[in-house]
Amino acid sequence: MRGKIYINGLPAEVDLQGGELLLDVLRALGYTEVKEGCREGACGSCLVLLDGVLVNSCQVLAASAVDRQITTVKGLGTIHEPHPIQQAFVDTGAVQCGFCTPGMILAAFSLLKKNPHPEQQEIRRALDGNLCRCTGYVKIIEAVKLAAERMASDG
Ligand code: FES
Ligand code: FES
Numbered sequence: 171m172r173g174k175i176y177i178n179g180l181p182a183e184v185d186l187q188g189g190e191l192l193l194d195v196l197r198a199l200g201y202t203e204v205k206e207g208c209r210e211g212a213c214g215s216c217l218v219l220l221d222g223v224l225v226n227s228c229q230v231l232a233a234s235a236v237d238r239q240i241t242t243v244k245g246l247g248t249i250h251e252p253h254p255i256q257q258a259f260v261d262t263g264a265v266q267c268g269f270c271t272p273g274m275i276l277a278a279f280s281l282l283k284k285n286p287h288p289e290q291q292e293i294r295r296a297l298d299g300n301l302c303r304c305t306g307y308v309k310i311i312e313a314v315k316l317a318a319e320r321m322a323s324d325g
Pocket of ligand 1 (some may be wrong): 205207211212213215217228296
């Protein structure tokens with residue numbers, strides 16, 4: 171099956187044989203910010219937004235993404251123009267090895283879109299499907315709170 175998927179606003183031609191996972195197709199196209207962890211839907215490192223909805227890309231067939239919009243963490247902001255969530259992760263020291271960070275940031279983005287003023291428990295729940303082996307989660311939760319404050323004050 172040939173078709174186009176749209177990644178961070180850019181079209182990519184894909185030739186799919188059948189059962190390829192979206193995770194593998196994205197990484198083969200060079201979107202290696204989408205991390206490969208468990209491949210079982212349990213770690214959140216492969217999260218992307220598919221038409222704005224958070225999905226574990228290891229659990230999605232690439233064929234189902236044809237003609238749809240995918241956003242990876244690089245679609246939110248760049249190193250020169252970071253999204254406030256990305257900046258807050260840096261400012262609070264919430265990034266150590268960085269493997270979990272793309273998924274964490276996308277999960278936080280999805281939360282703040284629905285709930286711009288989350289309570290601590292709501293942040294914890296939203297990040298429940300994301301594993302981090304380095305930070306102990308405290309700084310990650312601080313980062314999401316800081317991003318929420320900054321985004322609220324920026325209007
Ligand atoms: S690699 Fe997809 S959830 Fe772990
Ligand atoms: S910063 Fe290393 S896994 Fe989270």
